[in-house]
Amino acid sequence: MDLFITSFTIFVLAIFVGFEVINKVPPLLHTPLMSGSNAISGITVVGAMISVATPNTFTTILGFIAVVLAMINVVGGFVVTHRMLGMFKRKG
Amino acid sequence: MDLFITSFTIFVLAIFVGFEVINKVPPLLHTPLMSGSNAISGITVVGAMISVATPNTFTTILGFIAVVLAMINVVGGFVVTHRMLGMFKRKG
Amino acid sequence: MQSALINIAYLIASVLFIVGLIKLAHPRTAVQGNLLGAIGMLIAIVATLLDRGIIAAGANGYLVIFAGLLVGSIIGTLMAVKVQMTAMPQMVALLNGFGGGASILVAGAALVDAKDPNLQLTVATVASGIIGAVTFWGSLVAFAKLQDIISDRFGRFSGQQFFNAAMLLSSFGLGAWIVADPTVTYAYWLLVVAASVLGVFIVTPIGGADMPVAIALLNSYSGLAGAATGFVLNNNGLIITGSLVGASGIILSQIMCKAMNRSLANVLFGGMGTLPTGGPTADQVYGGKVKSATAEEIVMLFENARRVVIVPGYGMAVSQAQHAVRDLTTILEDRGIEVEFAIHPVAGRMPGHMNVLLAEADIEYDKMKELDEINPTFEQTDVAVVIGANDVVNPVARTDPSSPIAGMPILNVDKARTVVVIKRSLSPGFAGIPNPLFAADNTLMFFADGKKAILDLIGALKAA
Amino acid sequence: MQSALINIAYLIASVLFIVGLIKLAHPRTAVQGNLLGAIGMLIAIVATLLDRGIIAAGANGYLVIFAGLLVGSIIGTLMAVKVQMTAMPQMVALLNGFGGGASILVAGAALVDAKDPNLQLTVATVASGIIGAVTFWGSLVAFAKLQDIISDRFGRFSGQQFFNAAMLLSSFGLGAWIVADPTVTYAYWLLVVAASVLGVFIVTPIGGADMPVAIALLNSYSGLAGAATGFVLNNNGLIITGSLVGASGIILSQIMCKAMNRSLANVLFGGMGTLPTGGPTADQVYGGKVKSATAEEIVMLFENARRVVIVPGYGMAVSQAQHAVRDLTTILEDRGIEVEFAIHPVAGRMPGHMNVLLAEADIEYDKMKELDEINPTFEQTDVAVVIGANDVVNPVARTDPSSPIAGMPILNVDKARTVVVIKRSLSPGFAGIPNPLFAADNTLMFFADGKKAILDLIGALKAA
Ligand SMILES: NC(=O)c1ccc[n+]([C@@H]2O[C@H](COP(=O)([O-])OP(=O)(O)OC[C@H]3O[C@@H](n4cnc5c(N)ncnc54)[C@H](OP(=O)(O)O)[C@@H]3O)[C@@H](O)[C@H]2O)c1
Ligand SMILES: NC(=O)c1ccc[n+]([C@@H]2O[C@H](COP(=O)([O-])OP(=O)(O)OC[C@H]3O[C@@H](n4cnc5c(N)ncnc54)[C@H](OP(=O)(O)O)[C@@H]3O)[C@@H](O)[C@H]2O)c1
Secondary structure, eight states, X not given: OHHHHHHHHHHHHHHHHHHHHHTTSOGGXXXXXXXXXXXXXXXXXXXXXXXXXXXXXXXXXXXXXXXXXXXXXXXXXXXXXXXXXXHOXXXX | OHHHHHHHHHHHHHHHHHHHHHTTSOGGGHHHHHHHHHHHGGGHHHHHHHHHTSSOHHHXXXXXXXXXXXXXXXXXXXXXXXXXXXXXXXXX | OHHHHHHHHHHHHHHHHHHHHHHTTSTTTHHHHHHHHHHXXXXXXXXXXXXXXXXXXXXXHHHHHHHHHHHHHHHHHHHHHXXXXXXXXXXXXXXXXXXXXXXXXXXXXXXXXXXXXXXHHHXXXXXXXXXXXXXXXXXXXXXXXHTTSSOTTTTOOTTHHHHHHHHHHHHHHHHHHHHHOTTOHHHHHXXXXXXXXXHHHHHTTSOGGGHHXXXXXXXXXXXXXXXXXXXXXXXXXXXXXXXXXXXXXXXXXXXXXXXXXXXXXXXXXXXXXXXXXXSOOHHHHHTTTOOBOOHHHHHHHHHTOSEEEEEEOHHHHHHTOHHHHHHHHHHHHHTTOEEEEEEOTTSTTSTTHHHHHHHHTTOOGGGEEEHHHHGGGGGGOSEEEEESOOGGXXXXXXXXXXXXXTTOOOOOGGGSSEEEEEESSSOOOTTOXXXXXXXXTTEEEEESOHHHHHHHHHHHHHHO | OHHHHHHHHHHHHHHHHHHXXXXXXXXXXXXHHHHHHHHHHHXXXXXXXXXXXXXXXXXXXXXXXXXXXXXXXXXXXXXXXXXXXXXXXXXXXXXXXXXXXXXXXXXHHHHHHOSSOOHHHHHHHHHHHHHHHHHHHHHHHHHHHHTTSSOTTTTOOTTHHHHHHHHHHHXXXXXXXXHHOTTOHHHHHHHHHHHHHHHHHHHTTSOGGGHHHHHHHHHHXXXXXXXXXXXXXXXXXXXXXXXXXXXXXXXXXXXXXXXXXXXXXXXXXXXXXXXXXXXXXXXXXXXXXXXXXXXXXXXXXXHTOSEEEEEEOXXXXXXXXXXXXXXXXXXXXXXXXXXXXXEOXXXXXXXXXXXXXXXXXXXXXXXXXXXXXXXXXXXXXXXXEEESOOGGGOTHHHHXXXXXXXXXXXXXXXXXXXXXXXESSSOOOTTOOOOGGGGSTTEEEEESOHHHHHHHHHHHHHHO
């Protein structure tokens, strides 16, 4: 229970950080913000890797599919964001 | 060790929250900000209360003094901030 | 000690994500911010390779993991490199869905694998399963709608909201069962099915143009699903990152709703997307009052202009006119005309959509002005060129409190000396209402496909 | 379960603190924000009463705790109600010191009491002890200096920085000993003594006017000491709150340093506060060029003015002139003159100092303008009235790159049609340099104590 409350505390603080930080992103960059934040939500890949390593074949297969899905999310998100941001140029 | 890292994570997140939140306070309110944030730093009173409740008389005395000091900080801070903020008025 | 190292790595990764998001707030540091995020992810992945369980699984385990990482990376890279800038909303929806899908599977595997599941694990697993499945299927439906794979009519039926409520309650019921008896793992897959059905039919009735709000919200859900998975695995890295993404999606959907002057509930369940009733008809608004112009006539306007403001909208994205617009801008600027862009927060079909398209065409971002900044300047503007925008320049929002877009802040192009509107017809935009701007005294319509129209203008300018 | 409840209460308290700080950012919600913080504190204290150890200590324990809470509350309330607004810097310093003192004692008690102290406990205890003692004594010295209990010359000697470094190293050495052998609890008290000496002699050399930066920094330290105590007790509430306060103090000291165009290191260890060398002397600057005026002459200026800007500085605080200034403002406004206040970020001796004093005198906060907002308006200002400000209106900052205040952003009062400067003499302000503004063509000096000068002006206005 104490462990849960600690994790929940982290959750609450991270939400505050998220709100404060995201609110400062200007409309100009909202599309890259969407794809970029999308990319980091692929952090689930880390959990998926652990699922792969279970002795149970069924969960290994689930884990493998999850690694693939999450990794598409991660790599696709970062690369497309990079592509978009590379286009934003300043005068001169 | 894991417990420490979790606590440290909370520390880091809270610092981010602090920086983001405090940076938005306008100069107009910097003095109340100083006294108000001062007041909440008196949260040490909570630790002091626990020290009072130890069986050891020496630590009970330390705890008592700490409760008094922290409570001056808390109550003095909130009351003086309230007094100051009560002065700020808008036209009309 | 090992697990401590891994947790430190997750903390570093989380800090890099946060700093990355902070840097994403300025165009000059945004590229760096995105890179920091990618580095954080790399650190998290490499650290996880040291996990006790993964090391125990030995070479085979590593093989499967690397295979998965590789396959995912290749597919992700291909998608990201191939996608057209105009298809960004779909792309985000799809990636989003994959993240949600991964959460379903990871939580399911953890439940199957758990020796002695406690309350936190089961509750969090249930949450991951429900949110993940709604995200996955909701995002796929959003993708299919935006790609015109399925029509706006698909998957709508009367009583849909009751059906969806029933699905949600079933998921909760199955979830309660799992919490009560964590050994019935098949209940988890039933729960995923129920939540998947919910995910599909909660998104099908949302109008095509409301889809971006749904996508931002699904983005938020994918974050929350990740955070829930973090509670399943007791992994702070997942919890922090999931919360960040959860906050990001909610803020973006709020911004969109505010810019459309509608509530989130109205977007998700409300009746917009069907034709509005009441209000003046198109005939009443346009009858005999619309003036159309040729490219040559518009070029004459340019010749006497000192300041031109270009207002892009959804039609610029559809006709892929952004490069032609850039060429037009260069020509006008070469003739000493000041050119700026007025970007409405919900122009197009995604927040920041127009900015990305214009940036793609090498237009400097300091020329793209936000609503508050550009509106006071229309009175000093000689020609406002509206390309495929409609609702975001509809003055009815200011004048008619009964209109469906009443109160939505709009770009006051009607204050410019002359307004040129480029679109194919008089048909309405997303809100489905006529636009009196098209019939205004100082408005000239140029009926054509957006890209073709701009190319015509360029041709006429060069000939003149 | 009990400890879970307490931890939930701490989480709720932390959230209330954060929301309170967010609300403190707007004058309209600030009072509410402060109340939320107080409620959070109440929740934390009440929840702690349920602590297993405290319950075990029985009625006696509760008695001692309540006695402590009561005594502290009474003293705190008395101090807060009695303090003059002009003495706010001292008050903050004193409260701050008490918080640091509490951290020393709590960490010490935890060390004495620990059955099996682990690494985290000992390291955090050492940190609490060092930071707490520096905060406690540093704050007391700051208080004593600001109250003129000890002079600016007190506790300065050559080689002081080496002495301080030695004290810091001793504290670290004693700390290492404690970490190695946590049973030698007397080493902790030695450590506190060494850090206390450090705290005293690190603050004594700081110039009186630099004290606010030191206080903000000590405020930050008191937060860090609290966070360290949180690590000692594994208490997330303390960790979160301590970090918030730590961040707050650092940001405020940064803001002050930036507004003075100096580095933090320069403020803490640098030589300012002694007279600057080089630069023109007072005679060169002022010789024969200073014009002084009577109250009646200044009133004639007011009679032809449409806009007056009042620039308060440290001298307004010293002479307690704020209420007289309010009366003057009312009279001028009754005559149809527009009056605004120009507040420099480091005017006075504390950030926001002038705002609090003016607010105390019932001047609406929407009339108090920040530097960026007011500077462009001086050219349309008929009379700028400078009351006891000096450095913050010294144009040398703009013109002479070798001046000690070079590059500090200043209020451009010299751009006003006429400048009236109220101070007692031509003596310099905190930076110790002459001010060419006093010798400018459009400047009139009114030599008097700030409050008396304003009362004279009011008298003359009524007579006119
Ligand atoms: N950006 C977001 O995040 C977001 C999110 C949700 C909803 N929305 C909604 O989407 C709408 C956006 O406003 P908007 O002004 O950009 O678009 P709009 O009001 O939907 O109008 C787009 C116009 O573009 C024209 N068009 C379509 N294809 C074209 C082509 N190939 N060439 C030239 N013109 C073409 C259409 O007229 P013709 O058919 O006559 O050519 C149509 O009237 C708003 O109602 C907003 O609330 C936006
Ligand atoms: N606000 C902060 O947070 C902060 C923090 C650290 C340092 N500082 C420093 O403090 C300075 C603040 O600038 P400032 O312009 O407000 O003050 P200042 O430059 O220190 O000048 C104050 C002036 O007030 C006059 N004065 C003193 N007592 C007076 C009285 N009773 N009646 C009338 N005049 C009186 C003095 O001249 P006479 O003796 O001739 O009367 C003096 O020249 C800056 O240099 C700043 O860097 C401020």
